[in-house]
Structure formats: C-alpha cells, structure tokens
Amino acid sequence: MLKLLSFNWETLLIEVGIIAFKIIGIFIAFLIVKKIGNKVIDRTFTRLQDKQNISLGRAHTLQKLMENILSYVLIFMLVASIFGIFNIPVASLIAGAGVVGLAIGFGAQGLVSDVVTGFFLLLEKQIDVNDYVTLGALDGVVESVGLRTTQIRGFDGTLHYIPNRDIKSVSNHSRGNMRALVDIKIAYDENIDQAIIVMQEACEQVAANNPAIVDGPNVIGVQEIGTSDIVLRVIAKTVNGEQWEVERQLRKAIKEAFDAKDNSDVTSGQPSS
Known part of the structure; x- marks a missing residue:
C-alpha cells in the first residue's frame, strides 16, 4: 500500500512537471511568435509606405491596429492551447464563451x-x-x-x-495648412496707419526668412477697440504644425520693429506717433 502511494505521488509530480513544462513552452512560443509577427508587420508597412506612397501617420495607424489584432489572435490561441493541455475541448471553450457572452450581453454593449x-x-x-x-x-x-x-x-x-x-x-488640426493668428495691442494715441506699416514690414521680414509660411503674414487692420487700447490683427497660413512657432516669431519681430521705431523717433527728435 505504501509503495502504491509512493508510486502515485511520483507519477503526479511527473505529470505536473510535464504540464508546467508545456505551459512554459507555450508562453515562450507566444512571445517569440508575437515578436516575429510585430517585426514582419513593421517591415511590411515600411515597404508599403515606400512603394504605395502611404503617409507616415496612416502607416503607423494601420500598423498599430494590425499589432493589436495579432495580439488578440495569439492570446486566443494561447488560451486554447492551455485548455488543450488539460484535455478541455476548444468547442467547449467557444460554447462557454457564448453562454457567458449571452449572460453579460447587456454589460458588453459598451465594448x-x-x-x-x-x-x-x-x-x-x-x-x-x-x-x-x-x-x-x-x-x-x-x-x-x-x-x-x-x-x-x-x-x-x-x-x-x-x-x-x-x-x-x-x-x-493636422489636415491642410494651418492659420497663425497674432493680436497686437496699441495705445489710443498711437497712429494706426503708421503702426500697420511698421507691423507689415516686420511681417514681410519674417516671411522672407521662414519657409514654413505659405501665405502672408498680413495685417488685416483693427480687430477690436478696447477700453484702453486698440487691437490690430495679423494672420498667415503656415505648414501644418508650424503655426505656433510662426506666431512667436511674429510677436518678437513686431515688438523689435516698434522698439526700433521708437528709438529712431527719439534720435531724430520727432514725437512718437
């Protein structure tokens, strides 16, 4: 009786070890196949991007989607393989999933x-x-x-x-050219026409040195009359994603142009206008 119990115990340990070895092997195979699959997907979309002229963003989008689908398929195969180790038919898994899916159908509407x-x-x-x-x-x-x-x-x-x-x-915001918009406030006693001339000259200098500007910049005139100042608006069309940098350059250039105008007026002894 003791020998029989000892034999059964040893057999159980061997079977558990075999099962554990198979499960570890399945997980290793899962990781290897997933890594190889992701590399194949990456190379495939790199070639498609070069040959079919697909945009970089679109290629990355579809690549991420394919990687997600590959992961879902491999996870299902992993679960089915583990069920197979324990001699549970995959058909039972699918049937059970159907029953569970029916039971939680209302909760899965969001999914x-x-x-x-x-x-x-x-x-x-x-x-x-x-x-x-x-x-x-x-x-x-x-x-x-x-x-x-x-x-x-x-x-x-x-x-x-x-x-x-x-x-x-x-x-x-990434489809087509974007608009750079800058509002500049000037005091009521400033000459509006002179201020527009100074601002437009600064805008033209920025446009000459910045290839990201597609159209303009142009001073379109008075945008708003406030309680203590007047707002002059500048607009330009830029390459997508460059509008913020263009706006920063315009503000800097306009500020420097006004400073230079004030300094020249002081040097010449003329009142600032």
Whole structure:
C-alpha cells in the first residue's frame, strides 16, 4: 500500500512537471511568435509606405491596429492551447464563451460600441497617428488608434486613454495648412496707419526668412477697440504644425520693429506717433 502511494505521488509530480513544462513552452512560443509577427508587420508597412506612397501617420495607424489584432489572435490561441493541455475541448471553450457572452450581453454593449466606433474612425480616416486633434474636451497628438480605445498625448505629457464610444466629435488640426493668428495691442494715441506699416514690414521680414509660411503674414487692420487700447490683427497660413512657432516669431519681430521705431523717433527728435 505504501509503495502504491509512493508510486502515485511520483507519477503526479511527473505529470505536473510535464504540464508546467508545456505551459512554459507555450508562453515562450507566444512571445517569440508575437515578436516575429510585430517585426514582419513593421517591415511590411515600411515597404508599403515606400512603394504605395502611404503617409507616415496612416502607416503607423494601420500598423498599430494590425499589432493589436495579432495580439488578440495569439492570446486566443494561447488560451486554447492551455485548455488543450488539460484535455478541455476548444468547442467547449467557444460554447462557454457564448453562454457567458449571452449572460453579460447587456454589460458588453459598451465594448461593442467601442469596436463599431473604432472601425468607422479607421475606415473614414478621421484621425491618424501623429495627428493633432481635439476629442471632446481633450486635445493632443494621437499615439494610437485601436478598435477599443484611442490614445492621445496631451501637451503637458499626459497620455489619455479614450474609449471609442466616448468620441462624439473629432476636430483634426493636422489636415491642410494651418492659420497663425497674432493680436497686437496699441495705445489710443498711437497712429494706426503708421503702426500697420511698421507691423507689415516686420511681417514681410519674417516671411522672407521662414519657409514654413505659405501665405502672408498680413495685417488685416483693427480687430477690436478696447477700453484702453486698440487691437490690430495679423494672420498667415503656415505648414501644418508650424503655426505656433510662426506666431512667436511674429510677436518678437513686431515688438523689435516698434522698439526700433521708437528709438529712431527719439534720435531724430520727432514725437512718437
């Protein structure tokens, strides 16, 4: 009786060791296949981008999506393989998933909505990776577009995970040229026409040295009359993503132009106008 118990114990340990070895082997195979698959996807989209003239953002978007799909497929195969080790039929897994899915169907409505919305976001090319977008109250640069969530990086560095079902409206700031807009305040006693001339000269100097400016900049005139100052507006069209830098350069150039005008008036003994 003692020998039989000893034999059964040893057999159990061997079987447990074999099962553990198989599970470890499956996990290692999962990691290897996933790594190889991601490399193949990366090379494939790099070649497509070169041959088919696909934009970098679009290529990154589709690449992230394919990597996500590959991960889901491999996870399902991993779970099915582990079930196979314990002699549980995959058909039972699928049937059980159907029963569970029916039981939690009402709770899974949000997930279905995520997938449907994500599908149309990708199909209609509303956003791509590296686009600067506004989604509801959040804005930032898109880092990933998936079937369930969309990730955008805010300008403060925060990474936002947004369920696709919460995306009610999309404002994409990365399609076409952008507008640089600068408002300059001057005092009531300043000569408006002279101020516009000085500002326009500064704008032309900036445009001559900045290839990111597509059109303008132009001083369009008085934008607002405040209680203690007058606002003059400058607008320009710029290459996408360069509008903020152009606005900073315009402010600096206009300030320096006004300073130079004031200094020349003082030197010549003429009153500032």
